[in-house]
Amino acid sequence: MxxxxxxxxxxxxxxxxxxxxxxxxxxxxxxxxxxxxxxxxxxxxxxxxxxxxxxxxxxxxxxxxxxxxxxxxxxxxxxxxxxxxxxxxxMSESDRRRQIVDVTRQIIAASGTHAASMKRVARDAGISEAGIYNLFSSQTELFAFIARDELAQMSLVMQRELQRGTDPIARYALSTLAYLREVKEHGSLVQVLLTLPAVRDTLKKERVDRRSANSKAIGREMEAVYGVPPPIAEGTAAILTAVALRAGKLLTNRKTDLSIAERLTIPTAMASTRKIIATFGCRLTGDAAGQGI
Structure with a gap:
């Protein structure tokens, strides 16, 4: 026939x-x-x-x-x-990987992580199960890849906003606003994936390193621009980062909405930072002085 x-x-x-x-x-x-x-x-x-x-x-x-x-x-x-x-x-390896990631995202959004088995993803993507294992050795590796990709996209948006600021406080405010809005738009998937212990453990070092790098960058700017001593500058930056992350978690868990998260996080952090600068800073730039810090 x-x-x-x-x-x-x-x-x-x-x-x-x-x-x-x-x-x-x-x-x-x-x-x-x-x-x-x-x-x-x-x-x-x-x-x-x-x-x-x-x-x-x-x-x-x-x-x-x-x-x-x-x-x-x-x-x-x-x-x-x-x-x-x-x-x-x-299909090229990169295109196939992207296809698998997109299919997995759709399954998780519709039915949760438990439904996104390697067999189900392979079937929905129209490939053999062996084909998916050629690109991802396990479900954990696939989920970690997706979470890492989502976090990288969010970081990209925040970096663009950072470049718009004229001083550390303005940059923090702009990047935090961008972070909260990205969390509102895309953060639920990351949060769902990070509830899985294996995924969380896989990404733990990367997340800690990224958070530390962000805090140190803010701390260095506070020291350079406002003369805040390094230990205090880095401590303040770590707290600012923790505040933003906590607000993001409340947002993804739907315990608050975006407007409330923005109104509480930004003014509180900026007021606290100005107090730290006024107390411990030893020099101000013209721009900072003009802002009444």
Whole structure:
């Protein structure tokens, strides 16, 4: 038997009956049909799906992703082996990694981290389970990669805001505002991932190092601009960082809203910083003096 199908047609047929039964209709093995689906990024039911359907537990199939670059949208399925085969065009490793990350994000957003098993992610991404393990050695590594990516994006936004400030206090205020707004927009995913002990342990050193670097940077500026002694400057910076992080955590846990977090965090931190500078600082720049510090 020989049949020419579009990806859409194959996708729809794959969710009407078990893959082995569908493969038999075409005169090919279930494994051969699964490989065709994997190559075309066509999701198909995993093990146990049809038993759940028989038990009355209907499950919506995942959406059909875009076709891989360089792959035809039609496929010929034949029980007769072709004499020659066209070379396959494979997705690059970076594109495949990004696809896996995007699919994992969608699963977590819809069903939580417990649903994002490596098998489920591979199935929804339309690749073999071995394929996903070639890029991520474990679920923890995959989750840590996503959390690291989210944190890096948030840090990027904060760094852009830092460059707009004219003095340490203004830079702190701008970066904290940017942080809180990023947390509101994207922080829930990071927070969910960091509730997992294995992910938290994986990222612990990186997060501690990043927090320490941020505190030291603020402390150095306070010392250079306002003459605050290094121990006091770094201590103040560490407290400012902790205040911002705490506000962000309350925000992601929905224990406060963005407007309240902004109104409480920024004025409190700035007033405290001005008090520290007035008490321990030994010199002021013209700009700082103009602000009434």
């Amino acid at each position: 020989k049949a020419t199908l579009t990806r859409q047609q194959l996708y729809e047929m794959a969710w009407t009956k078990p893959l082995n039964a569908l493969a038999a209709d075409f005169g090919v093995s279930g494994n051969a049909l699964a490989k065709i689906c994997d190559r075309l990024l066509v999701p198909y039911p995993g093990r146990g799906h049809w038993q759940k359907v028989s038990a009355g537990k209907f499950q919506h199939p995942p959406p059909l992703p875009d076709a891989p670059d360089g792959i035809d949208t039609e496929v010929v399925i034949s029980s007769v082996r072709s004499a020659s085969r066209r070379p396959r065009s494979r």
